[in-house]
Amino acid sequence: MRVFDIHTHPILRREGCGQSAVKRLIRESRALGITRMNILGDVAHNGPCQTAEQVTAINEESAQLQAAYPDFFTFFCYLNPTLGEKAVMSEVERCVNKHGARGIKLEAANHAADPCMRNIARAAREFDIVVLQHSWSTDTNKLSKGPKVQTDPDHTALFAQRNPEVKIIMAHLYGCGHRGVIAVKSLPNVWVDTSGAYPIDGILEYAVEHLGAKRVLYGSDIPIRESRVKIGHVQGARISAAGKKKILYDNAAELLGIA
């Protein structure tokens, strides 16, 4: 079965990484049936709230990988929404028009219910691209006391409600959990990817039951997770073969407009 991994972070700049590591990644991935990977960038390199220059450096690296292996890689443009409208719009324009980015990636510079997200919605609408939002089931009361910002599924759901015409991927089914599935159940503009942490028995079946297989996308979050393990979660799930095919490849290909 072909696999399209919507959620990956191949990295070039860190020690021990580089072009030979990328070649090895492609070779080993293809051996597992992965024929396409979508790059989200080295988003953790300089902390959660990066400067415009750091954002551009991440995106240039992703664009470079896509240009080197166009049959294998696509990429999403990483953004820091707190930099404001001008910075957001100009970086998206650059990434889409110059490099062919197919989406926007958001991490933890802010959470998805923040007012600055209106600029992200505008960019997604104007360039007709999808938004992948890092999301994790979180005790938001605790977060409000500290400097750390994390998007809870409820934040992602609010962003989706405010912008029903924007297609949103809520990252990390295995971090959002059952309540994450319920948070976005009534929102047809939200997909969920299968990345996240520990295995949770039955969570993928639960997502398919409540969202339908069409709204679940395979994502690994490599290199911090293992492709073999993550593909195994899908292949071993108690869902139909047709559902697995949609999750592993077809949904991502359709969402990103890849034949």
Ligand SMILES: [Zn+2]
């Ligand atoms: Zn990730």
